[in-house]
Amino acid sequence: MAKKKFNLELALYTAINNQIVSEGTNMLGAFRDVLTDLMHIAHNQGIEFKSRLKAAEEVYTEERATCEDCGKKLQQDKGNNFTLCTKCQNNYPD
Numbered sequence: 001m002a003k004k005k006f007n008l009e010l011a012l013y014t015a016i017n018n019q020i021v022s023e024g025t026n027m028l029g030a031f032r033d034v035l036t037d038l039m040h041i042a043h044n045q046g047i048e049f050k051s052r053l054k055a056a057e058e059v060y061t062e063e064r065a066t067c068e069d070c071g072k073k074l075q076q077d078k079g080n081n082f083t084l085c086t087k088c089q090n091n092y093p094d
């Protein structure tokens with residue numbers, strides 16, 4: 001039987017929901033708690049949190065990139081450079 005791939009986003013949703021139930025907080029409070037604990041982990045590991053946050057924002061922007069004309073989600077090549085829109089043939093970045 002094949003091992004199921006770990007899904008970090010799902011694990012984080014589960015952690016947030018567990019925090020809501022455990023602490024009697026809401027989504028915003030639980031989200032803040034997750035970020036706070038990530039800051040503690042970064043500090044304990046000698047990682048500069050703000051630089052990781054900036055890197056995450058860059059990856060998020062790339063992952064959310066869509067074609068300006070048709071709105072189709074753009075696919076990335078292995079170098080994380082945007083490719084063309086397969087629907088209307090726009091090239092990104094141009």
Ligand SMILES: [Zn+2]
Binds near residue numbers: 067068069070072085
């Ligand atoms: Zn397009």
